[in-house]
Every structure is written in C-alpha cells, then in structure tokens.
Amino acid sequence: MKHVLIAGCLFSLLGVLVPLGAQDASSPAGELSVAERLVEAAYERARQEVRYDPAYVVIEYPDGDVPADTGVCTDVVIRVYRSALGVDLQKLVHEDMRRAFSAYPRLWGLSRTDRNIDHRRVPNLQAFFTRQGAACAEGEPFRPGDLVAWDLTGNGLWHIGVVVDEDTFVHNIGAGPEVSRGIDQWKVVGHYRFHPASESPSSAP
Numbered sequence: 001m002k003h004v005l006i007a008g009c010l011f012s013l014l015g016v017l018v019p020l021g022a023q024d025a026s027s028p029a030g031e032l033s034v035a036e037r038l039v040e041a042a043y044e045r046a047r048q049e050v051r052y053d054p055a056y057v058v059i060e061y062p063d064g065d066v067p068a069d070t071g072v073c074t075d076v077v078i079r080v081y082r083s084a085l086g087v088d089l090q091k092l093v094h095e096d097m098r099r100a101f102s103a104y105p106r107l108w109g110l111s112r113t114d115r116n117i118d119h120r121r122v123p124n125l126q127a128f129f130t131r132q133g134a135a136c137a138e139g140e141p142f143r144p145g146d147l148v149a150w151d152l153t154g155n156g157l158w159h160i161g162v163v164v165d166e167d168t169f170v171h172n173i174g175a176g177p178e179v180s181r182g183i184d185q186w187k188v189v190g191h192y193r194f195h196p197a198s199e200s201p202s203s204a205p
Contacts, residue, residue, distance in 0.1 A: 034085065034195045035145030041084035042162040042170040043179070045076050050176040061115045062091035073160050073172045074120045077147060080162055080170075087196050093119040093128050103127060107156075122149055122158035126190045134194040142166065142191065148183055149190030159186065 032040065053070040063082070066075060081087040094115040097104055101113060105123040118124050126149055129135060142148065146163040161171030161180075168181050 035143065037084040038080055038145035038162065039164045041080040042076070042164050044083065045080060045162075045177040046170050046179050048177055050075075050172065052172060052174045052176065056117055058116050059090075061094070062088050064090055064116070071172060071177075072120065074122060074125060076170060076172050076177050077125065077160055077162060078119060081194075081196075085196065089125075089128075090115060090119045092196075093124060096128055096131060097124070100131070103131060122160050125149070125160065126192075129190070129192040129194055132194065132196075134192045136191040136193055140191060142183060143193065145193070145195075147190070147192040147194060148188060149192075150186035151189045152186050154187055158189075160190075 048068075050069055050071050052072060053066070054072050055070075057066045059065060065079070071079070078089045081089055094113055097113045097118055104118075104127045107123060108121070129147070136146070142163045144164055144166075148161055148163055148169060150159045151157060152159050159171065159173060161169040163169045163183070164179070167183050168179060169183060170177060170179055172178070173180075
C-alpha cells in the first residue's frame with residue numbers, strides 16, 4: 001500500500017462553473033449532462049489496462065499525458081475530464097498556479113510551477129477546485145460526477161476518485177482504474193463538483 005500511493009493521486013482544474021441543475025436543465029434533448037458524461041468517461045477508464053506508476057515524467061504541454069498504459073489516481077481524473085468534456089486540467093492548473101502560486105500547497109519544495117507534475121498532485125487539485133468555487137459543503141451528498149479526495153492514512157497519503165453512483169467511485173489505488181464501493185472507508189478530505197464549460201461539443205467519452 002505504501003508503494004502503491006507514494007507520489008500518485010494528485011489533482012487540479014479550471015473553467016466556467018455551471019451549477020449541476022442548471023447544466024442539466026439547459027442540455028438539449030438527447031444530449032448527456034456534464035455529470036452523465038463524466039460518469040460514462042469514468043466507467044470507460046475502469047475498462048482500460050493501466051499499470052500504476054508514480055514516476056515523474058516529462059510530458060508535452062498543453063494536453064500532455066504520461067504513457068496511456070501507466071498512471072496514478074490523478075491521471076484517472078485528468079483523463080476523465082479530457083475525454084468527457086475536452087477540458088485540459090494540465091493547462092488550467094498550470095495557468096492558475098502561475099497567477100497565484102502562493103495559494104497552492106508548498107509540499108514539494110518547489111519555488112515555481114512545473115507543468116509536468118503540478119496537475120498530477122492531489123493537494124494541488126484540491127486547491128484548484130476550491131479556488132474555482134467547486135468545493136461542496138460539508139455533509140453535502142455525493143452525486144454522480146463528483147470528485148472525492150481522501151487521506152488514506154491520516155498522515156498525508158492522498159488519493160482521489162470520481163463518484164459514479166452514490167457510494168460507488170472509479171479510482172486507481174495500485175491495480176489500475178477500477179470501480180469500488182465505500183467512500184467512507186478512508187478519511188474524506190475533499191468533495192468537489194467541478195462542471196466547467198465543455199471545450200468539445202462531443203457528448204461521448
């Protein structure tokens with residue numbers, strides 16, 4: 001377990017926030033809502049063969065990604081948003097960190113942004129979602145398409161997943177993307193509902 005989540009599970013995003021109800025109500029007939037598209041994309045991630053690998057990788061920018069057959073928990077979130085909505089969290093987090101670097105956690109000894117890894121760190125994603133007004137109130141029920149962040153040990157071993165149905169979520173905790181139940185099995189430290197405006201008209205992940 002210790003090896004499983006050493007550097008992985010990190011995350012971030014940006015865009016125009018749209019309340020869940022408003023987005024669903026404005027969707028044309030036959031078009032999936034933002035939440036539905038996120039859920040479909042999350043289930044699709046769970047069907048992929050991915051080896052858990054927390055190694056630092058130099059990637060392209062924007063729309064950079066580690067090799068498709070590798071990844072950690074944050075890569076599930078990043079790939080879901082790209083596939084479902086055409087939203088590039090790498091770019092959004094990097095740009096926001098450049099604007100407000102001091103608003104992000106100082107946990108890795110960095111003195112400047114690093115677009116290869118910043119968006120792949122859970123605490124950074126949490127800071128980003130919070131800055132975008134996407135943090136849900138304490139006690140708010142989890143809805144499909146929401147994001148949940150945990151501290152697995154209570155000592156800063158971070159993890160993140162995509163909620164797909166009430167107490168069910170998709171995540172990568174070491175064996176590749178999978179569907180699991182029991183959101184409260186670990187200490188929940190973040191709950192987010194991030195519905196940015198799509199950059200792609202496609203409704204399929």
